[in-house]
Amino acid sequence: MNQLTLSIIFYLFAAVTVVSAAFVVFSKNVIYSAFALLFTLFGVAALYVFLSADFIAITQLVVYVGGILVLLLFGVMFTNTIMQTDIKTDVMHVVPGTILLILMIAGMLYTFYTTGDWMPGEAQLQGSVVQRIGIETMSRYMLPFEMASVVLLVALLGAAFLARYDKAHKNEH
């Protein structure tokens, strides 16, 4: 692929990400916000592909689009009064907001310019990225990986307990 095509595709996805993200924030309809999030997440996944991080890109799709977005949509759809409630998207607290915004941008620019070059990886990746991720997960990052699974299991048990609360409550009386 030549450079021009690459940059056209890159700016296309960047535009999709930014425009849909703005829509998520500014839309007054919470359903539209949730659906616009699909395009934001998809655009971010495409940007990961530009960084040669295919695995993270697809994990992004599976976890955020397949899991979290669907959960969000379900939550929104099962809430009865969701369409009647007006969501406040007005501009409030202009002065503190602007100060915070300027501070944050200044902080990011400062870090960007003082840190100099982006840090290149110590070892150049060769062959399949998935293989390296698998080996690292099963060796150096074993403990965090296992801890994440324990946390998820606890969350699952907690959710099951809360969902069955009524039954347990009835038995007590």
Place this chain on the structure above:
Amino acid sequence: MSQSPSLNTWSEALSGFYIGWLPLGLLIVAAVPLIFIALYALTYGVYGERKISAFMQDRLGPMEVGKWGILQTLADILKLLQKEDIVPTAADKFLFVIGPVIMFVGSFMAFVVLPYGPAFIGADLNVGLFYAIGIVSFEVVGILASGWGSNNKWALYGAIRSVAQIVSYEIPASIALLCGAMMAGTLSMQQFCVLQSGPYGFIHYYLFSNPIAWLPFLIYFIASLAENNRAPFDIPEAESELVAGFFTEYSGMKFAMFFLAEYGSMFMVSAIISIVFLGGWASPLPNIGGFALNEWTSGPVWGAFWIIMKAFFFIFVQMWLRWTLPRLRVDQLMFLCWKVLTPFAFIAFVLTAVWEIYK
């Protein structure tokens, strides 16, 4: 991102083809699966399914238009094109229109990693299989958009049932495919086929060379039926309770989009199951002495023939099941997923791991 120099020669040659700055070759690579879906859905999908269902029920099926009704598909297309494109007044216009589009795009995007023979693939990603099962989440959002956008009780119930079913059945399906990935040690779709091709034909397929492979194979097949909302798991569009599920309000070309998306996913899951367990484009015929049947029936064109034929076989099985099995209830569906398929998928996972270590 190709793995070996002899693979993907056609698609790589095509993607290097430019007219001026316009990457025409890339557009052609992307257009091939699209044209393929349309052609196959209209011939085998529509006409084939009508004929097969008719023969299963001892009927004749479409017979009027052309000899044996072979022009029936054309008549159907004309009918769909002429139909009024209705958007209900109470519907959410934006979501109603964009729902079928998202769904078709989701179904179409999976074709990126589908190898049409050794020489042609959209993109030989090294995470191909993961991509193919992950992209399904797009369809889920499309279904929700059309179900909510229709502003209709049946459509919303259908969409929610469908999404719950797809999200649940993704778990046994993914674990079953993970067993296949463990056997191959790769996620690249082309490498799956390369590893399963050899001089003895079908003996090299994981389904026949691995004593445990039949379990994940069956689990994935059952789960793939549910992911496509095919019978006996078609409760999202159960016509006796929900009219037509999430596409109740759709007509004309928007309805056709749902049809194309469904047939696209049917082909995709059939292709995935044949790639992971049945060698994809690898020829099933063995070399017998001087008759080098395997070598004669290998190559770019034969590869495309084999993978399409294998996928068509599984689509035939899907149709066969649709016209012979009754529909499950919602609770039976969830029971099957969480209490039968998922535990068995875990058992298959452990057994495959043990087999791969000690074989």
